[in-house]
Amino acid sequence: MLTDLSTSRPGTPATTTCATPARRTHDDTPDTAELFARLANLGDGPERDALRGELVAAWLPMAHRIAGRFRDRGESVEDLRQVAALGLVKAVDRFDPSRGAFESYAVPTVTGEVKRHFRDRMWALRVPRRIQELRNRVRLARRELAQHPGSPEPTVTAIAAHTGLTEEEVGAGLEALESFSTLSLDAELSAGDDGCSLTDTLGATDTSYDVVVDREAAKAGLRRLPERERAILYMRFFEDMTQSRIADRLGISQMHVSRLISRSCARVRDEALGRCTGGARPV
Numbered sequence: 001m002l003t004d005l006s007t008s009r010p011g012t013p014a015t016t017t018c019a020t021p022a023r024r025t026h027d028d029t030p031d032t033a034e035l036f037a038r039l040a041n042l043g044d045g046p047e048r049d050a051l052r053g054e055l056v057a058a059w060l061p062m063a064h065r066i067a068g069r070f071r072d073r074g075e076s077v078e079d080l081r082q083v084a085a086l087g088l089v090k091a092v093d094r095f096d097p098s099r100g101a102f103e104s105y106a107v108p109t110v111t112g113e114v115k116r117h118f119r120d121r122m123w124a125l126r127v128p129r130r131i132q133e134l135r136n137r138v139r140l141a142r143r144e145l146a147q148h149p150g151s152p153e154p155t156v157t158a159i160a161a162h163t164g165l166t167e168e169e170v171g172a173g174l175e176a177l178e179s180f181s182t183l184s185l186d187a188e189l190s191a192g193d194d195g196c197s198l199t200d201t202l203g204a205t206d207t208s209y210d211v212v213v214d215r216e217a218a219k220a221g222l223r224r225l226p227e228r229e230r231a232i233l234y235m236r237f238f239e240d241m242t243q244s245r246i247a248d249r250l251g252i253s254q255m256h257v258s259r260l261i262s263r264s265c266a267r268v269r270d271e272a273l274g275r276c277t278g279g280a281r282p283v
Contacts, residue, residue, distance in 0.1 A: 029103050030058045036097040055092050056085075059106060063088040066110045073118065080114060087113025131176045137163050138173030214272070221268035229264045236261055 035055055042048040067084035071077050087110035095105050119132055141162045145154040154162075159170045185199045222230060228250070235241045235249070243261070247254040 029062055032058055032102065033097065036095060036102060039092075040097050052092060056089055059088055059092070059102070060085060062103070062106065063110050066107065067114060070114055070118070075118070080117075083114050083117045084110050087111075131172055134165070134169055134173035135176035137165065138170055139177060217272040218268050221271035224271070225264055225268070229260055232257060232260055233264055 032055055035051060035058075039048065039051050039055065042051065063084040064081050067077065067080040070080055088106060090113065091102070091106040091109040094109075095102055099105070119129065138159055141159045142154050145151065145158060145162060156167050156170050156174070159165070160167045163170070165173070185202070186197050188197055222233070225233070232246055232250070235246050236243070241249075243254045243257045247257045250257070
């Protein structure tokens with residue numbers, strides 16, 4: 001309301017008093033209270049679907065505005081808009097007109113949907129929510145501690161003191177900072193590495209595979225050995241007994257034990273190599 005207060009002196013400009021203006025709303029917040037009231041009274045059917053679509057279309061610019069707040073965070077704006085639109089649809093479906101204005105309900109609903117997208121879909125590795133929260137606290141603390149020009153890189157101890165976290169929790173948060181995206185195994189390393197990729201630096205020849213192959217190849221030959229020869233090989237190579245102790249246990253000479261071990265090993269080896277001669281069984 002405007003009130004003109006003129007002074008007694010002629011020619012003096014009038015003083016104008018203005019009432020406090022109402023809070024400014026965004027241009028993308030239409031007045032749809034009547035439409036929501038109608039929607040609440042409609043049952044399932046084509047009319048309700050059409051009205052629901054009209055409401056979503058009316059509030060879609062608002063959802064796009066919220067999506068724009070999250071640009072430049074590693075996700076395309078178009079994908080963010082789609083996520084925000086999904087949050088808007090959920091807000092329209094769940095809104096109760098008797099509880100207040102739609103905007104008050106829709107903004108946190110859409111914002112939460114976009115934040116969930118970043119939390120659950122944007123990480124290259126599956127990181128528990130608790131670790132994600134530690135990451136955010138550590139990231140903010142590092143920014144606050146290093147905001148002054150010339151400030152050194154914050155230490156783990158400094159971040160822990162700033163956030164109230166333990167040093168172990170800060171360490172977990174720092175590790176999570178490197179887990180948002182992964183490096184391709186085909187990515188080239190620094191220019192001084194002659195075009196080496198990350199794959200070239202990983203892994204090494206595992207000789208244990210040869211041992212596994214040899215064991216599998218020897219299994220059949222070992223099964224075909226007489227029981228006494230199998231027992232001698234087991235005592236020698238698995239119980240680590242000397243030939244003399246084996247001889248004493250079996251009541252034969254050490255020389256005979258030596259010959260049996262040599263012949264049994266040769267037979268198993270020949271069969272494993274596919275050159276079994278079919279010679280006489282050792283006695």
